[in-house]
Amino acid sequence: MTRLSDIWRRSHYTKEIDENITGEDVTVMGWVHEIRDLGGIIFVLIRDRSGMIQLTAPSKEIEGELLDKIRKLRKESVIGLKGKVQESGKAPNGVEIIPSEIKIFSLANQPLPMDPTEKVKAEIDTRLDSRFIDLRKPVVSSIFKIKSKMLHTVRNFFEEGGFLEINTPKLVASATEGGTELFPITYFEKEAFLGQSPPQLYKQMMMSAGFDKVYEIAPIFRAEEHDTLRHLNEAISIDMEASFMDDVDVMKILNDLVQKVIIDVKQDCREELKTLEMDLDIPEGHFEVLKYDDAVDMINSRDVPMEWGGEDLSRAAEKALGEMMDGYYFLTEWPTEIKPFYVMPNEKNPVKSHAFDLMYKDLEISSGAMRVHQHDLLREKIAEKGLNPDAFNGYLRAFEYGMPPHSGWGGLGADRFNMTLTGLDNIRETVLFPRDRRRLTP
Numbered sequence: 001m002t003r004l005s006d007i008w009r010r011s012h013y014t015k016e017i018d019e020n021i022t023g024e025d026v027t028v029m030g031w032v033h034e035i036r037d038l039g040g041i042i043f044v045l046i047r048d049r050s051g052m053i054q055l056t057a058p059s060k061e062i063e064g065e066l067l068d069k070i071r072k073l074r075k076e077s078v079i080g081l082k083g084k085v086q087e088s089g090k091a092p093n094g095v096e097i098i099p100s101e102i103k104i105f106s107l108a109n110q111p112l113p114m115d116p117t118e119k120v121k122a123e124i125d126t127r128l129d130s131r132f133i134d135l136r137k138p139v140v141s142s143i144f145k146i147k148s149k150m151l152h153t154v155r156n157f158f159e160e161g162g163f164l165e166i167n168t169p170k171l172v173a174s175a176t177e178g179g180t181e182l183f184p185i186t187y188f189e190k191e192a193f194l195g196q197s198p199p200q201l202y203k204q205m206m207m208s209a210g211f212d213k214v215y216e217i218a219p220i221f222r223a224e225e226h227d228t229l230r231h232l233n234e235a236i237s238i239d240m241e242a243s244f245m246d247d248v249d250v251m252k253i254l255n256d257l258v259q260k261v262i263i264d265v266k267q268d269c270r271e272e273l274k275t276l277e278m279d280l281d282i283p284e285g286h287f288e289v290l291k292y293d294d295a296v297d298m299i300n301s302r303d304v305p306m307e308w309g310g311e312d313l314s315r316a317a318e319k320a321l322g323e324m325m326d327g328y329y330f331l332t333e334w335p336t337e338i339k340p341f342y343v344m345p346n347e348k349n350p351v352k353s354h355a356f357d358l359m360y361k362d363l364e365i366s367s368g369a370m371r372v373h374q375h376d377l378l379r380e381k382i383a384e385k386g387l388n389p390d391a392f393n394g395y396l397r398a399f400e401y402g403m404p405p406h407s408g409w410g411g412l413g414a415d416r417f418n419m420t421l422t423g424l425d426n427i428r429e430t431v432l433f434p435r436d437r438r439r440l441t442p
């Protein structure tokens with residue numbers, strides 16, 4: 001077929017060019033990372049997704065028109081390069097390319113809004129404003145290569161475990177986790193919201209539908225005002241739900257999944273981890289389980305005031321726990337009162353519940369529970385939370401005509417989980433285009 005475009009086709013990523021292909025003709029595509037014009041010889045570093053290669057142009061050996069083109073290059077312009085691979089002791093990876101032809105696809109304006117070579121460090125706001133350039137830095141793109149691997153492992157893990165991937169609506173009519181923290185939107189003549197935990201009610205309804213085991217990877221929207229290093233207003237949540245399982249069963253699934261992701265990332269993202277100077281430890285066996293009661297005592301022992309059942313963990317409480325607990329651990333037996341309506345109370349002591357959180361040091365990375373599957377109890381619990389049960393009829397009906405006992409967890413925050421894999425302490429680093437209290441663009 002004849003092509004209408006005259007874009008060249010790449011023969012190699014720069015990383016694939018080494019002394020084994022000395023003498024071969026190659027075509028690479030990339031960004032001009034650096035230019036050094038020494039008069040008699042010009043060096044240009046060309047960068048692509050995989051790494052960098054040096055173009056070497058000795059002015060005596062290169063014909064005038066091509067040399068002029070090379071002299072015209074500007075940093076971060078996008079070019080195609082055809083040339084011969086030659087061994088070179090001085091070039092960054094032991095080989096260089098002697099050019100035969102160059103195609104300039106796009107010249108970059110100068111000065112650049114930020115320096116992608118990292119020689120001049122930029123603040124996070126400057127970086128996010130020019131995120132498309134920021135992401136050109138290996139230290140930044142590594143974060144997203146690790147995230148991609150993580151998501152790939154998550155999908156494989158669920159598929160191999162017999163889970164069905166589902167998609168649930170993000171435009172919803174009511175809250176799931178409590179009355180506040182919702183973004184209202186205009187839905188024709190009605191008010192609607194962006195879901196704060198959209199899979200929650202629907203993944204439970206899938207249990208009534210007989211799907212048995214489901215998962216979803218999708219955004220959650222939270223209109224929380226706080227401007228912290230751990231919260232965003234849009235985040236990616238990994239959710240699962242399974243029938244005929246209790247909280248301990250699904251904690252085991254979460255435990256296994258986290259371990260599998262760490263094993264895969266450690267094995268397949270060596271370069272990226274090295275770039276990030278991150279040494280990942282594979283946690284072995286079962287994560288430690290800490291009961292909420294004991295956590296309160298431990299927190300109080302650090303002179304951080306916290307009352308049993310009164311509240312979720314404050315930041316000071318999380319920090320105190322993080323100093324005493326290492327790596328991943330579960331917090332269990334949460335007070336029923338502070339958990340959402342769908343959480344199953346303990347049969348013998350209803351003040352306590354079958355809810356758990358997965359923590360990494362001082363960071364909560366997932367919440368889950370055995371759910372209430374009895375219709376009348378669920379209705380009662382919705383009312384106890386000050387919500388109108390009639391507003392939940394679409395959900396509640398699924399509990400009237402055959403609902404298995406079930407459990408699940410959610411919000412294995414893909415972004416927060418990624419923080420633990422990359423060693424970063426600002427969640428904005430792990431999201432391409434973060435949405436926070438002040439940022440809605442780019």
Ligand code: AMO
Nearest residue numbers: 197200231232235364365366367368409410411413
């Ligand atoms: P929860 O509200 O605890 O539980 O949220 C679960 C997880 O989602 C992530 N997360 C966030 N990440 C970034 N920014 C935010 N603003 C944010 N809010 C939450 C965290 C957190 O641990 N439906 C239940 C889950 C379930 O029971 O299945 C839920 O949403 O990693």
